[in-house]
Amino acid sequence: MLGNVRLAVQHLSFVILMYGGRFGVHLGSAVPCFSCPYVYGCGGNCYLMGLQGYIGFGLTWAQLWGYQGLRALFWLVVFAAAASLLGKLWCGFVCPFGLVSDWLTYLRRFLGVASLRLSRAARARLAPVKYFLLAWLALGPVLVNLGLLHPDFYLPFCQICPGKSLLPLFEGEAKYLTLELTNSVTLSLSVVLMAASGLTVAGSFFRERLFCVFCPMLALFNLLRPLALARIVKDPGLCQGCGACSRSCMMDMDELWLEREHDSGDDGECLGCGGCVEACSSRGCLSLKFLGGTVVGSSPELARGLRTGGGRARG
Amino acid sequence: MFWLAAPPLSRAGEASIYILDLAPPELAKSGLARAEAGLVVLAGGRAAAAKASDVAAEFFWSLRTAYLRGGDDHDAGVGYYQAASGAAGTVVTAGGYSSVDLRARVVAGGGVEHFAQTVFNLYGREGSSAADDSLAPVPAPAWPLFELTSPEPLYWPQTGQTFFLKFIPGDRGDRTVGADDGASDHDAVSDHDGAGAKTIVADNDAPADNNNGGGPGGRGLPLTVWEEDSPAPLFEIWAGADGVYAFTPPADPGLDAAGATSAKKLIFVRALPGGGTASLTLLVHRSREARRDLPLGLGVFFLAMLGGGGLIVAGRRGARY
Amino acid sequence: MREDNSGGGTRAGGAGTVPGSGAGSVLTAEGRAEKIREKAGKRILAEWEAERALLSARDDRHESLDYFLDLVKAPPSPAEIEARLRSRVVGVVCLQAPPELFLALGLHPYRLYGGSQNAAAVAQPGLPALMCPLLKSLMGEMTADPGTAGIPWILPTTCDWTSGLPSLKDVYFPGSGDVRVVDLPRSKENPVSTEGWFLEMAGLWKYLKTLAGRKPSRGGLLAAVGTVERARAAFGETVRLRREGRVPAVWFLLAARTFFLDRAENWTRAVEGANKHFAALEPRLKNGVFLTGSPVVYPNFKLLHLLEEAGLSVLGDDLCSGERLLFRHVALKDKSVEGVLRALAQTCHDGCLCPVFVENKRRLGPVVEAARECAVGGGKTARPPGGDKTAGSAVRGVVFHLLKGCHPYEIDSVVLERETRRLGLRFIRLETDYAAEDRLTISNRLEALRPTLDAGD
Structure with a gap:
């Protein structure tokens, strides 16, 4: 979606x-x-x-x-x-x-x-x-x-x-x-x-x-990142380490996947595409936030909305 | 003759320095010395020299065509529109620019009149948003006038760009036959960086029709083309049957090497009956498009693309799943 | 002549007997083996039938659940499955070999684990006493049905018992089917191990292609991914209903058990049908617990029955025989064959929370996630107030099912106990095996746990 x-x-x-x-x-x-x-x-x-x-x-x-x-x-x-x-x-x-x-x-x-x-x-x-x-x-x-x-x-x-x-x-x-x-x-x-x-x-x-x-x-x-109002945020406590976010990342970032302690997200190479949020099937683990409020949060339902096999390519 | 030119970046209402350069060889005999005009402020239909020079000069300027961006005081809204030619009461505001005719007249010894004209871009002054309606239009003097057109967009005058000049003598004598017939429909032929004008001092002998107007025997008096500091004219061009002079400035290696914003002055001089002259000065830059080589560019592009792609494919040759 | 009710093993003068003096013919080794097989088969069948009868007699039995009950009428046999599905059956020990690879090649994955106490009892003499009950039961089932040993096996090197299984198989079933070992890196989340497991999966893919004898298309692989994804979606809905307290644990784990016993498409349809039934059930959120630890495998539903009898409602689990059966959603970005293999490999390796891995800190994730999802009152997604991650959740305790002899989970239980107590949840470790003797002890402990769940922190 x-x-x-x-x-x-x-x-x-x-x-x-x-x-x-x-x-x-x-x-x-x-x-x-x-x-x-x-x-x-x-x-x-x-x-x-x-x-x-x-x-x-x-x-x-x-x-x-x-x-x-x-x-x-x-x-x-x-x-x-x-x-x-x-x-x-x-x-x-x-x-x-x-x-x-x-x-x-x-x-x-x-x-x-x-x-x-x-x-x-x-x-x-x-x-x-x-x-x-x-x-x-x-x-x-x-x-x-x-x-x-x-x-x-x-x-x-x-x-x-x-x-x-x-x-x-x-x-x-x-x-x-x-x-x-x-x-x-x-x-x-x-x-x-x-x-x-x-x-x-x-x-x-x-x-x-x-x-x-x-x-x-x-x-x-990246230099202006501290000012960003829209962020991708991770709750490491909910991560189960499956790596779906890393595979979905346009930039092949694995920092988000491997993060265990802090609520990091869109630093470094991140392009803010939200692919990680969509791919993560752990509810609430990854979120796209604006001014601290969640716009889209990861969930099994959102992840299942992705077409993964047979049929046209994922957008 | 004398010629005048505006600096590369001229802004309305700001102090600008216009150099009046009186060609010594011609006028030194008449006692007129090389002089620079002082500050000239375009504040209306007439402009006055703030600093007197040895030669009293009279100026007149007009908007040739104006492209103005609509602002608060304009009803046009955001966008571009064309104002009426010669609407001298409109000052170019911030964000807009206009092509401007600047003309001057001096009287040398013996009452011989010399006229000079230049065309340049006048940019709106930063921060200005209201048109200056206090400026009243003035009647245009019947001075000799060069009408300059080009089949290509006039980003700024460039080498390799074809210019058509129509000389309108005003009330100063014979006009080029057919010169008042309105704009002629010239083919948009642009011999980019055209070489081979009929030059007088240049080495290149290959003639080019569009720089000759049919050669000696063309209609009317010829135009001589000078560069700043050239001791003698470089080209002599004749009007075509329609009375219009055509000229394509050839490429200038110095300009090419110097940079995109560097420019040289090209001065077109037409003799007047009675001994005077009329000149048009153009600030010519190097051609923006003439030296672009598409086949070579595509060659490098595809070479890089195929090379990069090939490297990637070669790197994964062993992997088959 | 000895009584023969095996149909030919001890006919007078027939195969399996030799003329003997005194009482009559003596069983040959082959005859003895056949007798053992027969006896084992009967005992195992009896256990399966007993559990099935128990489930069939439940008040919440519904016709939508008959599909699953039918599949467990008898202990599964690879030969029977092959004949029924008309696909070559390949055994899979542990889940790290993704089912998609098999389905894409027209093979059927058959999970090799056992839940039968009787099977464990009849397993070959000489096996260690405290052997992993799942694998001992498997060995017992192979005693009854050697065909299981005859199929090709895929064996990820997970725990020590699994790694030792091929040797035991060779001892007791010499000359049986191939075992293709896939070397599972025990560390996760580093480029070396991720790449290493991908290469193993790529090798497995090539091996399965030779087994299947055909070249798969990329479209076929993607279709298989889609098939399993649909199964995962249906199962995910079951999980969601479970969070609302609408799915009894026995049905949930029965459904999970049967995934490998039929075509994925059939199973998916059945689960979708069952979901409609579950959605109509009353939620039971009181005394909610999260079940974790060693797998709970049909027919050994002892713990599930005891939990139910103690009034505890299982609202979630992270058992590889339960909710982790199909791992998580496999997010595919690169849909080339290599991309699909990488995605499957990573999901089944980095996404696996089995305690065989060196570092398993992520394993608390499912507990927290389930706790958050189980709001008091049955809401779908709960955001607990305050900083306590489980405050306001219907999940109030964690039940750790530890099979005797399972060292990885034993270590895991130590870690999880500390972590769950930090979350404010009650924790109970139940070390057991498939025998029924400790039912009373477990029941008493669960009864004692229940009141503490209401008491809060």
């Missing part, structure tokens, strides 16, 4: 965020997911672009103390508020790029191809990459402003983000699937972009939400 709700919300969000601008919908410059401004007519701008540019690290020191600085602060507050409101649910329920990745996963499941499993050690090694990308996203524009980096490193993360090349395809625009031969910097960045895009598509086919392992937006969410 929860999975179906997520599917519906994801698709609605995709339509709004990808095409909303064409109908006069624009949610501003601080959308906490990959609502890509490279998509003409998008319904809101991914905050990462603004953060690298005109409402963030792209501002000069002088601009920071002026009106533009205030504006940057405004959008930061808007982002923090929006990110806190839904927490990781932005990733699991709203992000259009996440939905594209999920489509690849549904295709893989339909074909019965086994999933690529990353060991815990591998995941631990890959997890810091998102923070490096966040640092790159912040540092790059500063270095450009200081003249230490070529101006074409402007929007340094957007230049290599697979969302830039792949999302515009859904409005018929293929111009970002190109190598940009203008100079060596644009060429290098576009080569990295094409390689990242190709690897993302291939990787996301075999491994659910592979890109999210590296997503700097997730890094931002």
